[in-house]
Ligand SMILES: Nc1nc2c(ncn2[C@@H]2O[C@H](COP(=O)(O)OP(=O)(O)OP(=O)(O)O)[C@@H](O)[C@H]2O)c(=O)[nH]1
């Protein structure tokens with residue numbers, strides 16, 4: 001049985017779950033080609049996460065050097081990915097504030113690390129993109145931040161399923177694996193592909209992760225703009241966003257208490 005390079009613990013967890021994702025390679029061997037079904041998320045957990053992100057969100061600081069990072073004690077998650085993949089848009093969507101972070105259809109828009117406080121419980125970090133129209137110093141800033149930031153609980157790595165995985169994405173994953181940093185992949189711009197094309201791209205990305213990525217959380221998240229009424233799936237889009245919120249809450253390990261405000 002081939003379970004890529006996963007840790008023993010993860011392998012045991014995977015083996016305990018369903019075997020639907022295993023396909024026969026030959027008579028004796030099986031190959032893992034997709035992540036197992038993630039543990040179910042209850043409506044209460046989704047509601048807790050949604051409640052947290054409905055709380056006030058405040059810009060903390062922008063930095064151009066890792067040592068300038070704010071001294072907060074809050075658990076932190078950061079969003080990383082190729083330029084134009086939709087990092088800043090995702091932060092706006094999560095916080096329901098389209099003007100919190102500036103977005104642009106021109107790659108290379110975000111040039112600093114931008115920190116935001118959500119409900120005084122967690123910190124979100126928007127990052128410059130890598131790849132097309134990126135700058136070497138931005139890459140240095142990201143790597144420096146990743147290797148020094150103790151508060152960082154999980155890195156969310158955004159991938160555009162239209163473009164698929166690029167060499168730069170794979171290099172970053174390999175770097176994160178070597179540093180034992182936990183990351184989770186979010187597929188963005190779901191609305192830009194047909195159901196079939198999206199499923200094919202997702203399967204290819206997932207296969208690569210299963211076979212190569214060590215510290216990747218074994219669940220792919222999905223986001224995308226609300227689609228036209230033709231598809232009538234705004235509920236699906238809202239549910240996908242709630243799952244991203246829950247993944248963040250889960251990664252940070254915080255408990256969301258009901259608001260005391262009436
Ligand atoms: N169709 C579609 N477009 C999106 C989606 N998310 C973001 N975009 C668009 O993609 C472009 C880039 O979005 P940004 O959020 O600025 O991307 P970024 O990753 O922050 O880019 P950089 O800061 O340049 O690295 C903008 O024109 C967004 O409107 C999505 O889910 N669907």
Ligand SMILES: [Mg+2]
Nearest residue numbers: 087088109110
């Ligand atoms: Mg940006």
